[in-house]
Amino acid sequence: MVPITTLHYLVVAAALFVLGTIGVLTRRNVVIVLMSIELILNAVNLNLVAFSRMWGLGGQVFAIFIIVDAAAEAAVGLGILIAFFRNKETINVDEIDLLKW
Amino acid sequence: MNPALNVGSAPVATPWFFYGLAAAAVISGLLVITRRNAVHSALALIVTLLSVAGLYLMLYAPFVAGVQIIVYAGGIMVLFLFVIMLVSIERTVKERQFNRIWPIGLLASCALLALFLTAFKKGQSLFPNRVAPLPEALNTQGIAAALYGEAGKMGQYTFAFEIASLLLLVAILGAVIMTKKKI
Secondary structure, eight states, X not given: OOOOOHHHHHHHHHHHHHHHHHHHXXXXXXXXXXXXXXXXXXXXXXXXXXXXXXXXXXXXXXXXXXXXXXXXXXXXXXXXXXXXXXXXXXXXXXXXXXXXO | OOGGGOGGGOOTXXXXXXXXXXXXXXXXXXXXXXXXXXXXXHHHHHHHHHHHHHHHHHTTOHHHHHHIIIIIIIIIHHHHXXXXXXXXXXXXXXXXXXXXXXXXXXXXXXXXXXHHHHHHHHTGGGOOOOOOSSOGGGHHHHHXXXXXXXXXXXXXXXXXXXXXXXXHHHHHHHHHHHTOSOO
16 A cells, blocks of 8 residues: 555545544534634644654644643633523524624 | 665565555544534544654654654644633534635646645656665664754754744743733
8 A cells, every 4th residue: 555654644634634623613502613723723733743743842832832822712612602601592603692783 | 674774575565555644644634624523624634633743653753653642643633622612602603614715726636736746756866765774673762962062063953943932932922811801
């Protein structure tokens, strides 16, 4: 069989990225939109670690920082969601339009 | 003969592991974005994270794989499940799942995928398959040296590490304050 090259990992990362983008753009449930953002971050991480096999440890360190950043972002995003849910009992992105004209 | 130093003699089962893990990651990614129940999406995302951790192990990055499992699958996803149980009302399972402009979103994402595949096809000569510069046993030490070392020698990311801990502090404060009932 064909040996597994870096390109194979990049294609998997691109597929995960596109799936996450579809989730962000098409779902109405805010929690699932946030989970799609986590999919996008994982795709980027896979890309970085795949390239770090060629270019040294910098990619893996960057991936660790991105995981740290994803944790912080998930905490803050879910905090915003809970605070909003307390005001208006909905988790549809279509109905979060208090600032709409 | 260390298999990490010679790609030509990789173990026989390597393509099977790769295609299995890649299929698990992509299929559960698809399940994340299409399930009606948010808990099903969260469980599918956990399967995706574990498959990606397996792919990190195949890329000779054991520390990042461990961090992914402990922090991502074991911390962030548990947080997601807590919040899903706090805010998910039964009414949302019966409502419409996809918003009104979903064909446009799907089209834009397919255009993005076409762009990625074009970039991969054109840049194929730029992705040589070199092997890991450090043997796998020294991976954690190498990352530790990069993160905690002195600024002059090997620690290029010490300052970034301190800023990351500050970021986590700010995020924790923000999350706690935002979810209080009376500030």
